[in-house]
Amino acid sequence: MKIAIYTLGCKVNQYETQAMERLLRQRGHQIVDFSQDADAYVVNSCSVTAVSDQKSRQALHKIRRERPGAVLALCGCYAQTHPGDMEQLDADLIAGTGDRGGFITLLEQAVEDRSRRTALDRAFDRRDFEILPAGGLDQRTRAMLKVEDGCVNFCSYCIIPYARGPVRSLPLDQAAEQAAALAAAGYREIVLTGIEISSWGRDLEGRPGLADLIEAVCAAAPGVRVRLGSLEPRTVTEAFCRRCADLPDLCPQFHLSLQSGCDETLRRMNRKYGTARYLQSVELLNRWFDRPAVTTDLITGFPEETEEEFAQTLAFIQKCGFAKMHIFPYSVRPGTPAEKMAQVPKAVKAERARRAAAAAEEMRSSYLRDCVGRTYAVLFEQPREGRFLGHAPNYMEVVAEGENLHNIVKNVHITGTNGEVLLGRLAED
Template identity: 65%
Template sequence: ADLIGGSGDRRGFLDLLEQLARTREKAVALDDPFRRRVFEALPAGGLEGRTRAMLKVEDGCTNFCAYCIIPYARGAVRSLPVEQAAAQARDLAEAGYRELVLTGIELSAYGRDLPERPGLAALIAQVCRAVPGMRVRLGSLEPRTVTEDFCAQLAGLPNLCPHFHLSLQSGCDATLARMKRRYTTERYLESVELLRRHFDRPALTTDLIVGFPGETEGEFAQTLSFLQTCAFAQMHIFPYSRRQGTPAAGMPGQIPNGEKARRAHQGAELARAMEKSWLSSWMGQRVAVLFEEEKDGFWRGYTPQYIEVRGKGENLHNRVCPVTLTAVGEGVAFGVVTEEEAP
């Protein structure tokens, strides 16, 4: 490699690239992640012509889950101040974006480093109010973020998408403990029930790691049962991947790759069944779809619950249109555009 850089100074990396082009001298520019204390605010946005923009509001993680290398590379929690986040959101709305996704390495830790410790709910509320005509969607949340107060603060925001991605990783308490996750299945289920009580038909999605060291058949069975209890709209399923330098890499009971693949396949089958059930429950409903692109004769877009919808119409790009859902496909819903939004 001619140039090696870390994630602490992305603007500086561009300068190093230009320097390399001039001098042809190889360089290594790595800082100590644990000494980072300042959030590097980067220009928010998306690709030209897109409908959805990303706004990164947090960096760093100090959870140190047993399988994860991220805290060693990203360092401590750093947050973009609320006022700056709201200002960037307004700029993106003025640029024509119709949806904004708030992202972070550990989004739930937002604000811990700021003087007034505003917290994630305060950030979301201020951003939503800054751009009332723009959808606001959240990135992945740590389950314990969801409390009665969190839901009460956010449930009245009309432009907050009722789509919540709660990282689960395992539905077995013994496995969660080995993973050094900081919640139990009981606490996770409490979050699920709170969201369903405060929001109208929210989409709940999650991540799952199968084949974690020491995971027995019985523990995996507990996970499958818990997944059905939660009835997720969609799941991302990963076989455990060994990362050098993490506690899990040296744990006994490493699962063979073939067995991890089998469990991932079994989990994916369950995920597809739950997703089909979720989509089927929306048939006949009239939903608002933000259309993104035309492909294979259909316009493709998403509801606030992140249901992918395909329909036909003329020049629907970046328009929010009412659609009556009529059929379920593989991971998508089809519908009839009943009324086109004015340009």
């Protein structure tokens, strides 16, 4: 049968969609684009904000209008966190964030007999990590490897722990096995992803840490670049940096989740660190790695945030000198403690986001200018306007002259920047 999947949300959702597509192909099914005719349409939903919920509902209603005869299925975080909404949705199959293999079996049955099914479990009862096939899309140079699921941080604005349940980790030997398989399949970069990869190992015997995992993956896939997903700042210690700096294939790009540069705001967010500890992590990375790219996320206009608190955030992000930032005006997530706090006006949230974005752009431009004159090993991915585009180990985009460079790593001397990407020429071998 023909199956189309529409994915909303984070890299973990993207990974799980890719895994479901691989499982479906293994069972003899054909994957088609969501705009094409199919026997079944799957919406892999997100619930990080109320807007995400709305997008999931809109996708369901749209496909029901346009393809009334097809089977319509919903899975993911929205279904898991809002089971009471499911009766209002005209879906043939509803499942949550667990047992993707079982979901595919139910999908096949729904297409065969056209009966409606709901398969929702209790996320907090989960104890085992579901091992799914790793990989990337066709012709991709980079593969994602999901090594962890779940989160128990309970930030005051976040519903994801209720969607994903407790921390579960991919065992070390199986992570190494999957990494070796990805290397054998020709991937030149592996991205370690999860809901909260800093928590990897806390549920495993002996409580290994993230550095143990990184070392094992690098050893299993020598010559393949390894990139880390988002890190909790307290993961970065002197010992962590010392071990990671000895790994030549580990990319020197570190995404340290910040959310606010004000201690009082961080306290309301129920984050587990303060600005002093965060800055210590940034300084450690800059000490142990050669001009690493430290990137982050920032929420502006969090409930009760004053102008003075935001000013503290602006000063703090400039002190950190980020290579890139993702900036979001706070969006109310119903069902979280932050929903009950005093809200900042929408216009104020947006205005603060603009001011933060301006500061972020200055830092990004400074980082790109500092790359000029350096030479990076660039993993090329796709043609762009007669040239080829790839990523340096620090994840900066690089454009250089060349043909047929897909999935090839070449040294590139950086000659300039246009403010968005780095411009370079292939270095002589």
